Amino acid sequence: MISRWTVVVDRDDLTKTEVLHDELTAELEDCEVLLRVSHVGLTANNVTYGVIGDLIGYWRFFPTTAEGRGVIPLWGFADVVESTLDALPAGTRVYGYLPMSSHLVVRAKLTSAGFVDTADHRADLPAVYNSYLVTTNDPAYDEQLEDLQVLYRPLFMTSFLLADQVADNDFYGARTVVISSASSKTAFGTAQCLRDKGVRLVGLTSPRNVEFTSGLGLYDTVLPYDAAVDVEPSVYLDFSGSSDVRATLHDRLGADLVKDISIGLTHQAASQDPRSQFFFAPEQLRKRTADWGSDGLAERFGTAWRSFTAQAAGWVGIARHSGPNELVDVWQSVLQGKANPDTADVITF
Ligand SMILES: NC(=O)c1ccc[n+]([C@@H]2O[C@H](COP(=O)([O-])OP(=O)(O)OC[C@H]3O[C@@H](n4cnc5c(N)ncnc54)[C@H](OP(=O)(O)O)[C@@H]3O)[C@@H](O)[C@H]2O)c1
Structure with missing residues (x-):
């Protein structure tokens, strides 16, 4: 018993x-x-x-x-x-x-x-x-990395596939990516995957998390939620689910907000909005399995994962x-x- x-x-x-x-x-x-x-x-x-x-x-x-x-x-x-x-x-x-x-x-x-x-x-x-x-x-x-695995592995696959999808679509013509709940692990994993891809990364976060998020060194700019972003063609990756943050961004950027993708809802309210497209990781997974084969995908993910975990323990x-x-x-x-x-x-x- x-x-x-x-x-x-x-x-x-x-x-x-x-x-x-x-x-x-x-x-x-x-x-x-x-x-x-x-x-x-x-x-x-x-x-x-x-x-x-x-x-x-x-x-x-x-x-x-x-x-x-x-x-x-x-x-x-x-x-x-x-x-x-x-x-x-x-x-x-x-x-x-x-x-x-x-x-x-x-x-x-x-x-x-x-x-x-x-x-x-x-x-x-x-x-x-x-x-x-x-x-x-x-x-x-890796037995030594069990902590990192239980925390990040389920999140980083999403970071990897999301970053891949926006890069694969040439950032929908934009050169700025605005990311909310930028202090969250899935968000900063995405930022890490998008580093050095020729886009400006802007992190939005709560005032109390600005210092931590800036300290990651992954975003070009980190702003508190109530600050105004620059008006330029931008993609929005939403991890917060906040309808207020979404509305403010759409009002400010207008047609310059070329793509609005919803991934998470750390603010704990589902804000379905027809302007936002839900990110469905299995779809990009299927696409890349077809493009690269399972081994090719595993190899690319493995490289990204090792690069991420090498840094994540310090963050x-x-x-x-x-x-x-x-x-x-x-x-x-x-x-x-x-x-x-x-x-x-x-x-x-
Ligand atoms: N679609 C998918 O496939 C997929 C996969 C993985 C994760 N996600 C989603 O991504 C989001 C982030 O997940 P995570 O595990 O990476 O998060 P995490 O690292 O635990 O995120 C913590 C951050 O979330 C915000 N937050 C947490 N609790 C909050 C609260 N009660 N009120 C307001 N803000 C709060 C704060 O960020 P700020 O101050 O920066 O807002 C906080 O620093 C989740 O909604 C998760 O479900 C989606």
Whole structure:
């Protein structure tokens, strides 16, 4: 019998949390594997999973019977503790999408890189979230870089593909890229990918985050949200989701705002606006897989990832936490935007 804890969040009020405890008593069925969650990261991206949980289906990855509540997904490492598959023996370490819970049972279908969870409730959810990598099969895995992997790997793929898409479209004719929530990891990862591509990078951020964002040395100009940008042909990459920031930019730039792309909503309000085009990473992924082949894409991503991680450790320090209560503290801090961008949170379960 295995004791499990799970942090559940009120789906209508993400500030309300509870730690639930239960016992895992059922025998594993064919192809099932029991994972013990080990090491995860938590950033604004995980809050977004909760904010648009119903829209995209994020609540359905790790269902709970707790009425009106849900389990927030996290990215990180877990270890196999019980298995019905010889290829995934106890002790196998895997990376993927994990619940705010000490344990997870998956129904594994083996792949060359690891396995896919084929549990019924995940069948119609985006495939990218259902794949798990076995660390010993993953050329990009480095035990020393686990902190960077749990924090940045799920974000940097988006940074890489987004930067690639705008460069691939010759910046839609503009030579300035304006990026909101410029202090966020996905935003500054995008800026890093766009460095030296012949465009001016303007970061917009909260007044309290101007110093940190400028200190990254990735943006040519960093401005607080209430400052006016120069009027020149520009692309807007929106990580904040703020309708006020969007409206101000459109009013000021008019036709010079040649492209408005929405990627995130750190300000926690979905602001659908017909002027903005949603960035859909799998589309660019498909395009580049066709252009470069899987190996060519992996090689290019690998080069970008190594260049990013070589610098990222110097930009953001790591704050370590452990157990469900500290996980809840980190959740509250990230949710309320209290977290300082110079520090990122990793939690050991
Ligand atoms: N579409 C995709 O495929 C995709 C993939 C990855 C990430 N994203 C999105 O990109 C965004 C950034 O994610 P991340 O994990 O990189 O973020 P992060 O590093 O945790 O970002 C922290 C920053 O977000 C802003 N922020 C955080 N909480 C806030 C709050 N309560 N109120 C106002 N501002 C707040 C602040 O930036 P400022 O002061 O600079 O505004 C803060 O410095 C998320 O919305 C995420 O979902 C999208």
